[in-house]
Amino acid sequence: MxxxxxxxxxxxxxxxxxxxxxxxxxxxxxxxxxxxxxxxxxxxxxxxxxxxxxxxxxxxxxxxxxxxxxxxxxxxxxxxxxxxxxxxxxxxxxxxxxxxLTSKSHHSKSANASKQNIFASTKKLIFMGLCGLVAMSIWSTTRYFEDDVTADEADSQQHIQQQVESLIVLPFSNNTGNADMAWLELGLSDMLSVDLKRANQVQIVSPAQGNLLLLEHQISWPTLPNYIRAMLEKEQIDAALVASVRLLKQQQIIDFQILFRDGRVQQGSMSFDNLAANIDRVGHQVFQLINPKQVLTSEHSQPDLSAMAIAQGMQALQTTGALDAKRFFSASLTLKPSLWAKAYLSQTLITLGQWQEAEQTLFHLVNISLEHDPYLDAFVHFLMADLMSKKRSSREQRLDSQERYQKCANTRCKTSC
Structure with missing residues (x-):
């Protein structure tokens, strides 16, 4: 201690x-x-x-x-x-x-005093040991198999209670039969990974990173659990979340499995009118399945009314492009102002090269206290660094272009003279 x-x-x-x-x-x-x-x-x-x-x-x-x-x-x-x-x-x-000082140092002092009593008690222990030896040999024979089972159960219980340190969220499968809901695959899965990251409890590998790992391991998606576990073992990731979304009586149902690297499986199913608006509840359920003894500390969720637009914007960023994503994030802000929607819109503006507008939005976010959401704070500062890097690179390219133009003009002038 x-x-x-x-x-x-x-x-x-x-x-x-x-x-x-x-x-x-x-x-x-x-x-x-x-x-x-x-x-x-x-x-x-x-x-x-x-x-x-x-x-x-x-x-x-x-x-x-x-x-x-x-x-x-x-x-x-x-x-x-x-x-x-x-x-x-x-x-x-x-x-x-x-x-x-702890009780450990006090224990070391008392240990010296206890040594003096060891010799006196040794004789009693020897006598008691001889008397109990015969009884023990009989008892151990009858308890052998029972003890063996108990030990196996204890090992199994310890195995089950191991905490999950890292989780990969793989792209969701769209089983709705509706092509317009393709945003579920990356958009909704990315929203869930963001929500879990903000809980500051488990290292989360996002669906975009998961796609790269699947390609790196030459695994086509969707795939069998054995291939996922092989990837988890090689990458030293504790568990993977695999999920699909279907429709039933105007309800959006998410069916998910958590595949653990050690072979265990946890599964669940949740139903909502709007999955995107309730992604924080899905995240809470997932977290309770992977680490049931811990409490999810995140108290903030994505805005309810604009959540679907945020998910569609995330999907568009990785599929149809930044121009579509800008429309979704702008629509989300129109429905309900959100710091996260502003941050994603800034990311989109940087991609589109609209740096002045992106810079204004980011400076507004930087000047707001984001201590309640350190993940958002880190994301905003990352975007600021990315914007400054792009502006610096563009400025250097422009100066280099002007220098080449001037050299070319000087060469032509000398030739004509």
């Missing part, structure tokens, strides 16, 4: 306690905290943390960043003014909070 500031942390149970609250940390977050506490005041590089705590995989660095963010949130720590985890630029992280 470790004690620091107002907290006590028990690594065996992954519990972080205060005087009034107990929080059970996600497995990777608990391992990360334990590692920091074992190396206080020591600068620990990202490579070292990845090597010690993460298996090889394409998404482990993103998982480390997410786990650091989640640990800071559990501790109430601020990266800008840290009390616990200090970020050392270009070098890594350092645990800076002093540790207090």
């Amino acid at each position: 470790y004690c620091f500031a107002e907290f006590t942390f028990i690594p065996d149970t992954a519990c972080l306690n205060t005087a009034s609250e107990q929080v059970r940390l996600r497995n990777k977050v608990a391992l990360l905290l334990a590692y920091f506490l074992q190396h206080p005041n020591e600068v620990i590089s990202k490579d070292r943390l990845l090597s010690e705590l993460w298996q090889h995989g394409d998404f482990r660095e993103a998982s480390l960043t997410q786990s650091i963010r989640e640990l800071r949130a559990a501790l109430g720590d601020d990266a800008k003014t840290p009390r616990f985890i200090e970020t050392i630029p270009q070098r890594g992280y350092r645990w800076i909070c002093p540790l207090k």
Whole structure:
């Protein structure tokens, strides 16, 4: 057990306690905290943390960043003014909070005193052992098979309770028989992955990334569960979400399966008048199936009235193009103002080269406090960086073009003279 500031942390149970609250940390977050506490005041590089705590995989660095963010949130720590985890630029992280004496040190002192009683009790133990040996041999014979079954059940229970650290959301299948609902395939699945990402609990691989992985592994879609599990094993992803949408009596029904890398399967079905407007409820159900002992912390959902337009815009960005996507996102904002719709519209404007309009929208978003939604905050800053990069590249190309034109003009002038 470790004690620091107002907290006590028990690594065996992954519990972080205060005087009034107990929080059970996600497995990777608990391992990360334990590692920091074992190396206080020591600068620990990202490579070292990845090597010690993460298996090889394409998404482990993103998982480390997410786990650091989640640990800071559990501790109430601020990266800008840290009390616990200090970020050392270009070098890594350092645990800076002093540790207090724990019951472990008290136990080591009492252990010395207890050694004096060991010799006196040894004689009694030998005598009791001889008497019990005969009885034990008879009892162990009758209990052999029962103990074996119990051990198997315990191992199975421990296996089932393993927490999911990463989930890939694969494109949904449109089984509605309606071509106009093709937006379900990527648009709705992307909305679900965004909603799960915002919960800050599990590393999410988006449907677009999932498509790339399917191509990389030469897997046609849809495919059999065995091929998906083989991909999960190679990429070190814990589970995959496979879903299809159908219509029944004017209801949109989503049937989904969660395929775990270890062979388990969880499945469910939900029915709504409008799936896009209730995507947060679908996400909550999925999360409860993959990690039933944790509580989904996200309290924000996509706007109800404009959710379908957002999903259609996401689909258009990846299929028919940015011009169609702009119409959907603009329609979403007309139905109901939304920060997410503004961010997606800015992304579309950047793609279309309408940089001035995109810049105005992004500056408006940057000046709004987005602390309640760190994923949106990160997305907006990514778009700002992308816009600045494109503008800089365009400016350099324009100057280079002017320089070539001037050289050409000078050459012609000399020739005519």
